[in-house]
Amino acid sequence: MKLGVNFLALCALLSLSGSSLAAPSSATSGQVIKAPKIPSSWRHVGSARGSTPFSFTLHLNSANLAGLASRLDQNGAIALSEAEVAAYASPTNATLATVQSYLKAQGIADSAISYNNFKDQITVKSTVAQASKLFSASLASYSNPDGTVLPRTTSYTIPAQISSSVSLVQPLASFFQITTGPGKGNLTTAATKRFELEERAATAPPDCVANRVTPTCLRELYGTNTYTPTGGANTDILVAGFIGQSFSQADLTLYLQQFRPDAATYVMPVIEAKNAVNDPANPGDEATLDVQTVVAQTYPLKSVYYNYGTATDNGGDIFEAAFTDIINNYQAYGSPGVYSVSYGSDEAGFGATEAQVLCNSAMKLTAMGTTIVFSSGDNGVNGQGTNNGDSCPPFVPTYPSGCQYILSVGATVNFAPEVAVTAATAGYYGGGGFSNVFARPTFQNTAVSQYKTVLGTKDAGDYSTTGRGYPDISAQGYAYLITENGNNYRISGTSASCPTVASIFSLLNDARRAKGQKNLGWAHPFLYRTPTGLTDVTSGGSYGCADATLGFPAAKRWDPSSGLGTPYFPNLRTALGI
Template sequence: MRSSVLLSVIFVGFGAATPLQQSRRYVVKETHRVPWDFVRQGDAPGDHRIRLQVGLKQDRFDELERHLYETSDPDDVRYGQHLTASEVNELVKPSDKSLRLVREWLYEHVDPEDITYSPASDFLSITLPISKVERLLETKYSVYRHTDGSTIVRTPEWKLPLHLHDHITAVQPTTSFIRTVPQSSMFLGSAGKKVQAKAHRRAGNGTVSKVCDADNVTPLCLRTLYETVNYVPQVPGENQIGLANYLGETNNRSDARIFLQNYRPEATAGADAYSIVSIANGTLQQTPNGPGEYFGMEGSLDVQTLLGISWPTPILSYSTGGEPPEIPDVDHPIVDNEPYLTWVNYVLEQDFVPQVISNSYEDNEQTVPLSYARVVCSQFAALSARGVSIIFGSGDGGVSGVQPGGSCLSNVNNQTQFIPLFPSSCPYITSVGGTFGFGPEVVAYHPENKYSSGGGFSNYFPRPKYQDAAVSGYLETIGDEFKGLYNCSGRAYPDIAAHSINYTIIWNGTMILGHGTSAATPTISAIISLLNDALIADGRAPLGFLNPWLYKRGKKAFVDVTSGSAIGCNTTGFPAVKGWDAVSGFGTPRFSKLLKAVGLSEDVSRPHVQQ
């Protein structure tokens, strides 16, 4: 009897941990392999400060997604009934239980007053030194050097108490080895009298063959090619267009003024009229570049293209900070190169958001942790649900990634693979490929810098239903040619395309030529914005999330591109074919057909001729 009692005591004293103890045990939440082009340099300084963003599970995201698709489907009775900011916040806020548990955990490590909350409380932000973050997440940060010489502070793995795994969706910056790249390349040039003369011709009086020069593409050429040349915006102000800048890029007013004076004189005032907002210490610099400085090329291409096509529609430009390396201090903690989450969370906090937002940046999807990609994509869904068309370029490296000459090596198994891009792989945005030429347009390829319009299939996000018919038909057409090199069941991109080679722009007071889907993106954004203007003037809602409408009806307003391919990875890459394809989508727009596709008369654009 005594022995059994003693054994019972021993069992109680040394048995398994209690459920509470088990739930608070730290367990790995996420592991992400360090990309091949990063090399560990050593431990991160303990006093290096980062702004940590903690994403909580959005309690009713499935319902938000349902609302998004219903209000974006032209055959649904709710089409165009976009949600308000408060309605979106109600759907994405975490459960009371999730918020309580996460707060309890954070309060053990940080002062409650140091925590900031998003309007829906689905993201909590705190600024801490690395030493405290390492204890918070039971991890070890290191300094990694990229092949281009820049450095970044990250960790390949982090942990959470087990009871929080179902309540926290992401914590960043941790595993995100993001290399956000503007999808453009530039060549210095000289304007030339021929181009200047074409630029000053009156709008509406020329044909494409007369106003377009393949070596120097101007706003008049693009407006003529895509049939917006005679349309004058009717509700500027009520209708606006947004522009996202990252990586120290900015939009220079002086260069924009010179550009407009030469290529759209009646819009010159627009150079001083657009607004610029700084997010997370994003640059607002307007001074010229010094010797050896080359920032602002992408920003010039974007804003000048938008102004050249959509003026006088107001532009709201966002300049989002975060570009390693930076020198941190107490007053200016490191934000790091994580622009998308920082940007979209800021925009979601605003009462008013432009109806179209142009983004000319991409990352190789495999450098973006799955958790990060999911939370950013879900935030794009929330923004789209508010009636915003979010536009991204499809990349400049064909099937090899963000730029020509990518490694084509999978970050999972180190095997050759086509490299999809993010955010183009997100199903809640519209991706834009690039074309070249005027009769007919073909898939863009530039022999000097090997720029090739990007296209592909996501490894992270499954194919959305709105794509099923179009993509299934394409896969049947191409057969097994690239079998094993891509995920045929993933979200496919691009959705549409536009001209993307030899855009004439002004940078640092000099004419240069820009190429890439960075050029196609603001072009498409400007055209969709003009279409929204016509809709709003007719008393209707803006298009909002484009894709369900595009794949069902809008595709009829695009001219099919059937020649060329997404060259990369020592292959021809995905070919352009009749119908939708994974390099030019449905093709390039025609404004008269777009008006018809939304139920407006083609004559809407004809009475408003600028003389």
């Protein structure tokens, strides 16, 4: 299979012609879509009542996604208007009319139908019985990991009348599961004294102490402490919150008073979407870490907490749904320059068509000028653990790090030098490896080829030799201090490194704005072309199988444990000419 952006273009063209990566198309019988591997935490609990309300979304084939991919590939960082992206993403009039006519013929009222901004997604309010009939599906009741019972099927058919217009229907066969990082440990008074007395490395920044990472340390380590942001009217960084995660403004204020006093007056705006409610009385580790890290690194830039969905929300791929929601409300959400997401899943839980739909949505959002940053995971080459029963070898890629429009972030520990986290040094392995779904993009060809020369035949057969490699970049991911319910804790994981990298890119956007430039947006081609703004990480690695020798060691240049290395803000500015 041909690699790089041409693969994405091919996927888009196949989609336009009615084909799909999930199953072969048939002009007479329709398009059969089967569920991927179902996590063992989802349990079949019986039949589903036909009268149960059930909404589904049809993903229509866009007019020219291959053209949008080509434009990004040729120009790198661009910031198109909504209308410009719509010209590529919207379906043709004929495609839209075909689907609308079919729905009408099936007795679905216009009042039950809604559209996204580009009209490439049609959501229908229906029932289990009607959806089962429309898509020849046997919808049954499944209990998800939170105990919520939802209608799902292991197979459905997109009818022949619309199979050339629709690539996917969600959440019929979607068994989505999401995870966060390792969690926090209590930081006692005695431990605080012990940590402060630990010996610092000779060349480490003066405020960087082992096992106790503060905002001041991060700013010194990555060179942002001498930069004064100016900010603007738009949202500099949108911080994602899923599965019912909330943060406390009181905790944020107390944290800033301790570790970034000049920012202590900052009040974090909150966007609540799809029934989400931020509950400050019940803050979560993930939300607390993300919000406190971002504000302490970017003040006075405008950071916003974007709370999407609920703890029991399993209505399909929530990552893709959030992309679509941000696109639909791009101006209302402040045209975010960076979108930071410290959550993940396992790639094995998604069919190729479903994964490509997400990556297409990421491409649209990126084309509008938003840099999308995701954590790479905390179980090394053994995925995120969301598909219980997966074990390595073979290696289990995380999701959605394989999409080339997502900046995947690994984790490091220590300061002089930084090393990729391992179970021995940080208690976990940062996610790393190669996608089984997404082919290697052209901007990564040289970097991956160089690493494969170093790797040789090690672990041959345990990973895709043609897949997109991740992470792209890394940062400190161990022993961050946070304040939750008035107490200080330590927390580790790529959930920590992700908002740190996202913060640095929001500061780069601020520096670009001061020069009259647009947001960086799709940063990958620049980073791989000009890695001089990054500090290479050559020790540690991404492992995690029962056989501890299996996995990817860090090496010179890019590797699938630390990526291209850690960011150094002054050098990145120089490389960008700002």
